[in-house]
Amino acid sequence: MKINIIYWSGTGNTEEMAKLIKEGAESKGAEVTIKTVSEASADDINCDVLCLGCPSMGAEVLEEDEFEPYIESIEGSVASKKLALFGSYGWGDGEWMRDWTKRMNDAGAILICESLIVNEAPSGDECKTFGENIAE
Numbered sequence: 001m002k003i004n005i006i007y008w009s010g011t012g013n014t015e016e017m018a019k020l021i022k023e024g025a026e027s028k029g030a031e032v033t034i035k036t037v038s039e040a041s042a043d044d045i046n047c048d049v050l051c052l053g054c055p056s057m058g059a060e061v062l063e064e065d066e067f068e069p070y071i072e073s074i075e076g077s078v079a080s081k082k083l084a085l086f087g088s089y090g091w092g093d094g095e096w097m098r099d100w101t102k103r104m105n106d107a108g109a110i111l112i113c114e115s116l117i118v119n120e121a122p123s124g125d126e127c128k129t130f131g132e133n134i135a136e
Contacts, residue, residue: 001135004044005034007053008067013088014055017122021051021086024131032131037070045074049082049112049134056089060096071103079108084134086116086127 003025009015015036022032035044037054044050054067062068083104087097097115104111116130 001030001049002047003030003032003049003051003134004047005032005051005053006037006040006044006070007034007086008037008055008063009053010055010057010063011088013118013121014053014086017086017088017116017118017127018051018053020122020124020127021053021116021131021134024128024133025051025135026131027128028132028135030135037066040070042074042077045077045081049084050078051084051086051134053086054100055087056092056094056096060089060092060094060099062096062100071100075103075107078104081109082112083109084113084115084130085111086118086130088118088120088122090120 007018025032054062057063094117
């Protein structure tokens with residue numbers, strides 16, 4: 001199974017989540033590529049599972065300079081695509097993730113599991129388990 005993880009991180013928390021998710025998925029035998037959104041292209045959606053990560057920003061929105069434009073660029077191509085979403089937050093109640101999940105569902109994506117949100121710094125266990133689950 002081929003999993004691509006594409007993320008944006010400001011403080012390093014979402015980056016750490018991405019690395020732990022990769023570790024969990026690889027432990028189940030998945031082939032995992034991890035990229036920051038600035039390194040990613042629209043071609044990176046060509047995989048078995050696309051795993052996207054972004055923290056909550058501002059008034060609970062996706063990061064607006066790099067990540068939001070990337071999501072806009074792939075939104076029309078995610079119909080029937082298996083997706084998993086993750087991110088960290090420091091305030092609020094996860095509204096950004098609920099909005100993002102709805103947006104991807106409305107675009108026709110298949111969200112293969114409940115999105116993972118972590119307040120502040122991640123623990124290894126929950127992220128590794130998430131990675132294991134998306135690799136099954």
